[in-house]
Amino acid sequence: MSDPLTRERIEAVDSKGMLDDVLAQVLQLGDSLWRVQSAGLPKRDLPGGLLVCGMGGSAIGGDLALAIIGDRATRPLRTVRDYAIEPWAGENTLVLCSSYSGDTEETLACFEAAGIVGAPRAVVTTGGQLAETARAEGVPVIGVPAGMKPRAAVLFPTVAALECAALCGAAPQLHTELDAATSLLERLVERWGPDAPEDSPAKQLALDLQGTLPVITGSGLTAPLARRWKAQLNENPELPAFWSELPEADHNEISGWQRGAGVAPFAAVFLADSDQHPRLRERIRLTCREVERAGGKTIVIESEGETRLERVLSLLLLGDLVSVYLAVLDGVDPTPMEAIDRLKGDLDKP
Secondary structure, eight states: OOOTTOHHHHHHHOTTOHHHHHHTHHHHHHHHHHHHHHTTOOOOOOTTOEEEEOOHHHHHHHHHHHHHHGGGOOSOEEEEOSSSOOTTOSTTSEEEEEESSSOOHHHHHHHHHHHHTTOOEEEEESSHHHHHHHHHTTOOEEEOOSSSOGGGGTHHHHHHHHHHHHHTTSSOOOHHHHHHHHHHHHHHHHHHSTTSOTTSHHHHHHHHHTTSEEEEEEOGGGHHHHHHHHHHHHHSSOOOOEEEETTGGGGTHHHHGGGGGGTSOEEEEEEEOTTSOHHHHHHHHHHHHHHHHTTOEEEEEEOOSSSHHHHHHHHHHHHHHHHHHHHHHTTOOSSOOHHHHHHHHHHHOO
16 A cells, blocks of 8 residues: 555645644744844843743643743743733733734733733734734834744744743753754654655554544643643544543543443553553553553553653654654645634634
8 A cells, every 4th residue: 555645645635734834843943933032021030930821722832931931930930811811910921922923802901900900011923913012112023934824833833932941940941951852853744754764753643543532642841742732633634523631531530431432432552651660551551451441542652862852843843744744644634724713713603
């Protein structure tokens, strides 16, 4: 059988070039850092730490940054997906408002709320109302290149959140790790990209997940990556998919798997990490056994890399590629999001 995921076959379905944007993540790390540094954010000592406000692909950057920082955090770090900031946030908390379009209504509301309580602010965006308002109020704007879908520009808000955490005293700077991670991503693109063999990990995983309803489970460092994988599977191949987190899933969700095979062709995907707690690794093993006992498919995927940053980015790239490959296998153009666009249009109606 010929490879169903050759570059030519992918391009025939992926008319807007989503795969190209995913592969370009290799270039986003250095560019992102330069853009943050060019924005002129001041260094401050803020005991209240950092709030990252955003939705969708703009918010997940905050989650990924928090996972990358991990136990190196020295101040509170939170991601907010809402119309309001945390009630305790004030003049000692840096609020980073992230919106690719600059017109996300929830993020605009958080930007206004942060200004009312006197919190120092920064924004990361391509433009829109957020950039216009920020510049009018003297708030630093971290510019992001336009022309991508927000989900394909995820490393810009991720690096912005990492830098803002360092600038407010909530975490160390990770410039050395960023440089090293670029080399890892370059190698992984060769191993997992469209020119890789049919049995390469990303292509094989897409083939294994085709025709299933995926449930992605993470733990610790990989929990926000499970959320990212789920969102990418929702948006690129337009699949119903779900995410969960261990150890919590073993206190409730595991019971639901007992009838799962009789309801839908579920696939349980576990994102593991080389540095995770040994009890979490044991939970993955035992949870897989329970899912398989109930007739479900299980897949365990291991992060790659030495640093937390490298391991996060390895799973980020893999999940993004798998989602595009699944879209191609199902004949779905991975770029359009008609349901989201319709909903936004309906919300704008008087």
